[in-house]
Amino acid sequence: MTKEVVISVRNVQYKYPTSRDWVLRGINIDVYRGEFLGIVGATGAGKTTLCQCFNGLIPHYTQGTFEGAVLVEGRDTRETDVADLSMLVGLVFQDADAQLVMSSVLEEVMLGLTMRGMSTNEAKVRARQTLESLGISHLSNRPPYALSGGQKQRAAIAAVMAMHPDILVLDEATSELDSLTVHRIFDLCRRLNEAGATIILVSHEVELLCQYADRLALVDAGHILLEGSPRELFQQAELFHQVGMRLPQVTDLALSLTNQLQVKSLPLNVEETKAILAAS
Ligand SMILES: Nc1ncnc2c1ncn2[C@@H]1O[C@H](COP(=O)(O)OP(=O)(O)OP(=O)(O)O)[C@@H](O)[C@H]1O
Ligand SMILES: [Mg+2]
Structure with a gap:
């Protein structure tokens, strides 16, 4: 079966208005429909900058110098409105504060839906369902600014998820989150992926990410x-x-x-390591 490319990044170079050097230096990658792609790299490597190219924030909102092209479902991001791109690519920001603007979590989740023309009633139903699926119904009436880092992140994910984007990009702020919450978010991404969404997850948690992702960059x-x-x-x-x-x-x-053990295939978790030890 041929794999269908949903995002194609071609030779992208980018520098922020204030940066002296290129921050992205010739990025080439294809993202395939239905895959779970993990993006890893040291701090400052350019992961967040790359994510902002996926939904057109770069070059539309963040100025600077952009070269090369990003095609989302065949559409060149330079020639497509961010509003249209956001229907295809849902981006959860690393800094959830930047995303949360309303006075309650429920309104926050409804905002994107009503902006797309959904009636208030329909949006409320969809928002409630989404909050429930994320286990955060109890936060519905809380103001986003009064939430913990992990709660904010989940509220931001809910706001994006409610729009049912084909492609979900999650730029994860793991440092804010306890390990249970991180697992929850990864599990949620897996469920969405199994339901057909393409997932791009940026994380510093290589150990965990490799249990979930089909492919890492x-x-x-x-x-x-x-x-x-x-x-x-x-x-x-x-x-x-x-x-x-x-x-x-x-x-x-x-x-x-490797000199002492028979390692035919590198282990990624404890179970696989046990199997290697048992066979050696
Ligand atoms: N708005 C900005 N203006 C100028 N330079 C920026 C801006 N945002 C990021 N940079 C610089 O671009 C480079 C890449 O930053 P980016 O945020 O993409 O890294 P990252 O891989 O996401 O790091 P982290 O793992 O810490 O989130 C860094 O050198 C950073 O200082
Ligand atoms: Mg980042």
């Missing part, structure tokens, strides 16, 4: 340094270490014991 200094399945990528442990990233501990352990 490692961004370093504005390049895609590596991309492939987690197992393929982790074969290049040296490169990961050079850019300041850690592999999952079990994968690192197996790599350091």
Whole structure:
């Protein structure tokens, strides 16, 4: 079966109005319909900047110098309104505060729907369903500014998810979130993915991300340094270490014991490591 490209990033270079050097330096990547793509990379590598190219915020809202092209479902982002792109690509910001503007979480989730012409009643029903599916119905009447970091993140996800975008880009602010919340968000992404959505998830949690993503892209200094399945990528442990990233501990352990163990395929989790140890 041929894979259908939903986002095609072609030779994209970008610098912010205030930056001296290119922040993105020739990014090329295709995102396929229905895949779960994880984006990893050290802080400052350019992940958030790249995400903003996916839905046209760059170059429409953030000025600067943009070269190359991003095609979303075949449409060039330079020639497409951000409002139209936002129907195709839902972006959850790393900084949820920047996204939350209304006086209650329910209104926040309804906002995008009513702006797209849905009636208030319909929007309310859809918003309530979405909040329930995220386990945050109890936050409906709370003002977003009074929420914790993790609650804000989930409210921001709800606002984007309610619009049922084909492509969901989540730029995760893991540092704000406890491990249970991080797992919840990853599980939610998996459920949406299983229901047909294309997921692009930026995270510093490589260990967890590789359990969820079909494919990882490692961004370093504005390049895609590596991309492939987690197992393929982790074969290049040296490169990961050079850019300041850690592999999952079990994968690192197996790599350091390849002389002693029979490692046919690198383990990504404890269960796979146990199987290797049992066979050796
Ligand atoms: N609005 C801005 N104006 C100028 N430079 C910026 C702006 N936003 C980001 N940068 C710079 O662009 C580079 C890439 O930043 P970006 O936020 O894309 O990194 P990141 O990979 O998302 O990092 P993190 O993991 O910390 O979220 C950094 O050097 C950063 O300082
Ligand atoms: Mg970022």
